[in-house]
Amino acid sequence: MNPLSVSVLAALFIFIGGVTVLIMLEMTGRVRDNAGKAGLILAHRILGYLFLSLFVLILLFMIRKVAGFQEELTPRAVIHIVLALTLIPLLLIKVLVVRRLPQLSAKLPLLGITIFVFSFGLTGITAGYYVLHRSNLTYTTLSAHDNDVLDMELGKAVVNKKCAKCHSLERVYRAYKSDDGWAGTVNKMALLDSPNITSFDVKQALNYLVEQQKKRQAKRPAGLENDIGKSLVSRKCSVCHNLDRVFGARKNIKQWTSTVGRMVTTMDDPDFLSEQEKTDIIAFLSRREAIE
Ligand code: HEC
Ligand code: HEC
Structure with a gap:
């Protein structure tokens, strides 16, 4: 699963959560004929379990992703993880009350709304960051007057830090490309991870990868x-x-x-x-x- 499909899943997750809460409010807030209510209950239940499955799916993906992460986490990531973990007991309690403890059912709407608020915060803290920091990244290549700012150590740091987020570094160092080929790849990656890889990063990474490949080739007797x-x-x-x-x-x-x-x-x-x-x-x- 790539980061893009996770964003789509997360959007779906919030959407389904929202609809589920609306249905719940409709059911509890109004005194209605029982016939209409049965349909709403069924819809609420199906959507509720869909919501739960999506949560588990995204959680599994995130665990896999975090498992390969060695850097210090950003405060944003920490809040995100705490919210996600808080959701687990809330969801379990909700399912438990629905299935086993009908006496407590009057508390369900409040619990449902809490779960939705947490989910919204969970998704919003990341989505909001990306929306607010959307960079106007343009296709970046190296030109002669970049020589002053280019630095191999910096390039190495950029690659090792930013290029291992979605795949192994082996994938990066295994590739052989022309200079234009590298420009194409690094720009594509920057676009995939916008705004985390800036134009400045692209230049440094590009310089490093091209030089590094030359060295690798020269070493081969x-x-x-x-x-x-x-x-x-x-x-x-x-x-x-x-x-x-x-x-x-x-x-x-x-x-x-x-x-x-x-x-x-x-x-x-x-x-x-x-x-x-x-x-x-x-x-x-x-x-x-x-x-x-
Ligand atoms: C947001 C996630 C993400 C980040 C960050 C990322 N990549 Fe990738 N990379 C991908 C995905 C997805 C693919 C496979 C799809 C493709 O080939 O277009 C890929 C494939 C590659 C490939 C193999 C395909 C090719 O075109 O040769 C190379 C090389 C590569 N990445 C280099 C890099 C470098 C260098 C960086 C850092 C500047 C980087 N990646 C950062 C997601 C990412
Ligand atoms: C994805 C599976 C696959 C891989 C990997 C693979 N082959 Fe093949 N190879 C085949 C199949 C299927 C045939 C028989 C059909 C054909 O000839 O196209 C074959 C047939 C051959 C033949 C006999 C046909 C001929 O044209 O002389 C040679 C030689 C050959 N392969 C060499 C290679 C070499 C060299 C590699 C590594 C670069 C390789 N194969 C990797 C599937 C594969």
Whole structure:
């Protein structure tokens, strides 16, 4: 589940909570004929359980997210977590009263409203922050006069701190991209996490990632290319068939390019091979042909 679908779930959560409370007010606030009331009770119950399921779903997602978090939490995050935890006993008490303790049912509307108020605060404290801090982020690239502000240490700090929020850093450091490719990716990520990644962060991260990749590439001695290609083939190409199929084939560089391209299409996973890994595999497989 990505952060966007959580926002959608959270909006749905508040909406359903609101409707459930309105129905409850309608039921208790007015003296009505019993026939109309039965429908309202049913609607209230269905929506109530939907509300509860959404809460559990979002909670599970959040627990997974927090589990990977090593930084100090912001005060906003702390309030958010406290509100979420408070909701758990409130919801349990509500279900308990409804199911087991009918004598207490006069207290239910108050409990329902409390739950809704807490949910609203819970969602609002985060949603409000994002709405108020919406940055007018524009596509940021590096230009010559940025050299004065660019700093590798700062770039490293930005990447390690801000790029590990939604996926591992391994995903970042594994990628090989052209300078424009990095600009595209980092801008896309900044947009996904707006307003937390500013234009300044984009510049620092971009500078660091491009330089870092140059260093990584320079470190690879020529002989090592073979080893990299070989280990990539044994890791990546044995997912669907055994390696005999790969090593048994005789192809030139053009044919390997086409075969590896077809395998990537079959795998249908954008993260299966980066451009650099593809190049390494093709180079290894076709060089092997020349050696033998
Ligand atoms: C708000 C969550 C979020 C943050 C923060 C984030 N990413 Fe991502 N990132 C994603 C998602 C979602 C995907 C997968 C979807 C995609 O590929 O577009 C992804 C995919 C990637 C990929 C693989 C896809 C590609 O285009 O190569 C790279 C590399 C990457 N992110 C780098 C970064 C960097 C660098 C940063 C920090 C500047 C960062 N991410 C911060 C959500 C995030
Ligand atoms: C997603 C599963 C999958 C992965 C991963 C995969 N293959 Fe394949 N491969 C297939 C299938 C299916 C066939 C048979 C159909 C075909 O040839 O397209 C095949 C056939 C082959 C063949 C024999 C056909 C030919 O064109 O000579 C070779 C060689 C081959 N694969 C090499 C590779 C290499 C190299 C890799 C790693 C980059 C790889 N495969 C990774 C699924 C996969």
